Amino acid sequence: MALLDVCGGSRGQRPAWALSAAGSEHGSDLGHYSFSMRAPELALPRGMQPTEFFHALGGDEERNVQIEMAHGTTTLAFKFQHGVIVAVDSRASAGNYIDCQYWERLLAKECRLYYLRNGERISVSAASKLLSNMMCQYRGMGLSMGSMICGWDKKGPGLYYVDENGTRLSGNMFSTGSGNTYAYGVMDSGYRPDLTPEEAYDLGRRAIVHATHRDSYSGGVVNMYHMKEDGWVKVECTDVSDLLHQYREANQ
């Protein structure tokens, strides 16, 4: 990190294992396994607003890996028999946050390089591992990021949660952001692994709507994506308040 070098801060605190993800003592010499651990090309910008949901690494049809990152919003993702549903709201909130777009693009670059070198797409677990290793490297430096990585690879649908501490969890359902507790409540009530796509869309929609209603930092529209075996599709972009009225009327 340029700033750190200039200020003369020592990097001693970083645990050795976080840097040795490259494996051999010669590190990134062979251009094989560096995964950009040691030489990030940009200084980290601070104070930028968190960006909306990001998607489509690699830009091709099949088996993408998607990441979403957010803080003062609500995001959720869950796995079911037909793939992975990802739903987010669109409210951005101000604050001192690292620009997540940098990490998304760095990870996208590494995934693309993996594909070019190895002739097959990176797996979801590997992509999430890369991101989590990057987070480990900057542990304790004030990064703030919660992300979910979803995709469909050889092992089927994959969903991982990665945060700024380097925590990396595989699971069937995750929600991040300030409204996550509300979203969990709704999802837990309605989740089954054998949902139909329509039911799954409805579940995701409801979870976001109710979360945005109760959480003051969330709102706007529901952006929903469905990761299928052959790629992702954008399901919808619906206004939250419209949906809320619909649900209210249905109940009366």
Place this chain on the structure above:
Amino acid sequence: MASRYDRAITVFSPDGHLFQVEYAQEAVKKGSTAVGIRGTNIVVLGVEKKSVAKLQDERTVRKICALDDHVCMAFAVFTIFIGLTADARVVINRARVQCQSHKLTVEDPVTVEYITRFIATLKQKYTQSNGRRPFGISALIVGFDDDGIPRLYQTDPSGTYHAWKANAIGRSAKTVREFLEKNYTEDAIADDNEAIKLAIRALLEVVQSGGRNIELAIIKRNQPLKMFSAKEIELQVTEIEKEKEEAEKKKSKKSA
């Protein structure tokens, strides 16, 4: 002319040779013969065992080494000059570390192609560095990938690698390769036992005093590496000799 361009590895000759790399390939040709055969469900590795000195402990002379649970490598060893068994040791160690590192980061075992590419890239680096000489080893790398397909790759000191159906390296590699080209058929490798016999027959072409000087290992799909004991090799050799006799009897009957 060669002497002017062969001092340093990093110097090309006017007609495009890297002499040090070619000399390294000569070093490989002095090593024991090794053969690798890719069957339909099995990969076979055979190596000529040099006769061991009386006082030497035979078990410490192992040429077939495991890189990971399911990838295995045999190299041709230059035994006269000290240093080239050592080269192999260094490369194997790096490859083993890389296999584990890959497992850690990607949460999947390496593919045979990946680790071959790693080893080949490592060797190539040493042909382009100042003050270092190339590794004087060629390697035969075999294994099964996750998709269950058997693979055989060969690398050489220049850092190139290719996939092969069957190949030989080391002394008399040419003779063995010619034998394989004649005798490697789809039928020959369809049956596991036939593939094993093919490997032994190929080695017997060039090895003195028969089965005692052969080291053999096989990997079948989803099974760990199996080293053949001397007895098992003897059994195979006896069978092969029987088959030879019967084939010759038939021939002589026909001609008679």
